[in-house]
Amino acid sequence: MQTATFDALRTPAGAALLAQASAAYGREDEFALGTRLRREHQPDLVAAALTQARLRARAVDKFAPADAARMFFTVDGYEQATRVAVARHRAARLAGALGPGAAVADLCCGIGGDLVELGRAGLTVTGIEADELTAAVAAANVAALGVAAQVVRADATTVDRAAYAAVVCDPARRGGRGRVFDPDAYRPPWSFVLELLARTACVKVAPGLPHERIPGGVEAEWVSERGEVKEAALWSGGLAGDGVERRATLLPSGATLTDRDDPGPVVRPLGGYLYEPDGAVIRAGLVTAAAARIGGGLLDPSIAYVTADAAADTPFARGYRVLDTLPYDVKALRRYVREQGIGVLTVKKRGVGVEPEKLRAAVRPRGERSATFVVTRVAGAATVLVADPL
Numbered sequence: 328m329q330t331a332t333f334d335a336l337r338t339p340a341g342a343a344l345l346a347q348a349s350a351a352y353g354r355e356d357e358f359a360l361g362t363r364l365r366r367e368h369q370p371d372l373v374a375a376a377l378t379q380a381r382l383r384a385r386a387v388d389k390f391a392p393a394d395a396a397r398m399f400f401t402v403d404g405y406e407q408a409t410r411v412a413v414a415r416h417r418a419a420r421l422a423g424a425l426g427p428g429a430a431v432a433d434l435c436c437g438i439g440g441d442l443v444e445l446g447r448a449g450l451t452v453t454g455i456e457a458d459e460l461t462a463a464v465a466a467a468n469v470a471a472l473g474v475a476a477q478v479v480r481a482d483a484t485t486v487d488r489a490a491y492a493a494v495v496c497d498p499a500r501r502g503g504r505g506r507v508f509d510p511d512a513y514r515p516p517w518s519f520v521l522e523l524l525a526r527t528a529c530v531k532v533a534p535g536l537p538h539e540r541i542p543g544g545v546e547a548e549w550v551s552e553r554g555e556v557k558e559a560a561l562w563s564g565g566l567a568g569d570g571v572e573r574r575a576t577l578l579p580s581g582a583t584l585t586d587r588d589d590p591g592p593v594v595r596p597l598g599g600y601l602y603e604p605d606g607a608v609i610r611a612g613l614v615t616a617a618a619a620r621i622g623g624g625l626l627d628p629s630i631a632y633v634t635a636d637a638a639a640d641t642p643f644a645r646g647y648r649v650l651d652t653l654p655y656d657v658k659a660l661r662r663y664v665r666e667q668g669i670g671v672l673t674v675k676k677r678g679v680g681v682e683p684e685k686l687r688a689a690v691r692p693r694g695e696r697s698a699t700f701v702v703t704r705v706a707g708a709a710t711v712l713v714a715d716p717l
């Protein structure tokens with residue numbers, strides 16, 4: 328979409344067309360809808376309106392439905408935007424640390440996923456975006472949602488940062504060939520991120536960022552939403568937690584665990600319960616901190632399963648009662664599945680070279696009951712724990 332077409336979509340006539348397209352989208356065949364709309368409007372404007380309608384329908388996955396219905400997107404901008412729960416968490420943490428009204432620059436603001444929540448959190452925020460159309464979309468979003476935020480089209484690396492109490496930066500991690508994993512290939516690159524982290528900043532990074540890339544004195548926070556790891560953010564200057572190097576935060580609860588809660592590795596024999604830590608806890612290297620919270624220990628020093636003697640209610644791990652412990656022997660497992668009448672079998676594995684799909688097929692589940700097999704190493708030997716979710 329050209330910026331001029333996007334501007335035309337925001338005139339009263341364009342807005343009426345978009346409202347018509349959005350109302351009919353999903354109820355009417357898209358091809359027929361396009362043909363009908365093109366009878367009265369320019370083809371490029373109809374194409375832009377249909378793209379917006381499609382993206383608004385999709386955007387309920389990331390944004391509150393009431394916002395998604397009013398926002399504007401580009402395909403890339405939508406895909407790179409921060410999910411609302413994560414953006415809100417980050418904005419609340421920043422506002423809490425900096426105080427109401429503090430001036431913040433959102434460098435690389437994209438279509439404004441973070442920008443909107445920073446403004447809503449009461450910060451005085453300026454979004455900086457290099458791409459012309461993306462900057463126009465961000466400006467349209469703050470206007471559509473009634474958020475007090477400014478958007479400036481500029482190269483973030485040339486912005487004078489002295490006027491801001493803190494900067495937020497979410498570098499682009501996509502290139503022409505999809506996702507970029509090398510931080511040096513981020514746009515702006517890692518060298519710029521390091522410059523920002525030398526002052527007061529919050530930088531969003533890929534959850535797989537190697538721990539050794541994180542500079543000293545910077546806190547790395549891994550965030551999951553409903554058990555799925557969504558991102559990591561690096562907090563520096565006054566924004567880092569006191570002496571905290573690694574943190575796992577779980578949304579929507581906001582439960583948080585840090586390396587300061589970590590007593591270090593405790594390995595113990597299998598108890599009656601097994602716990603599978605949340606992905607953010609694992610990425611943050613805080614499995615032993617999660618174990619300590621429930622009086623448990625690791626089954627194996629290098630595997631992210633925790634065992635304990637008692638059932639515990641913890642947000643940091645999913646718990647299972649261990650019903651049976653079987654050696655990893657496919658024939659014996661097939662017999663067990665037959666004798667127990669297991670027809671629906673979930674296979675989980677960690678620390679063993681087992682392919683869950685192959686194992687499931689090999690044991691031929693046929694019966695009425697459902698069961699979970701957790702294949703892992705117990706006392707050095709491949710073992711199957713028959714586990715019942717708590």
Ligand SMILES: C[S@@+](CC[C@H](N)C(=O)[O-])C[C@H]1O[C@@H](n2cnc3c(N)ncnc32)[C@H](O)[C@@H]1O
Pocket residue numbers: 404407408409434435436437438439440441442455456457458461481482483484497498499500514515
């Ligand atoms: C990951 S997206 C930001 C998403 C945003 N946080 C959100 O929630 O919508 C990164 C953005 O950085 C922009 N960008 C890349 N290099 C830039 C630079 N040097 N200056 C300003 N923006 C830049 C890209 O155009 C892209 O829109």
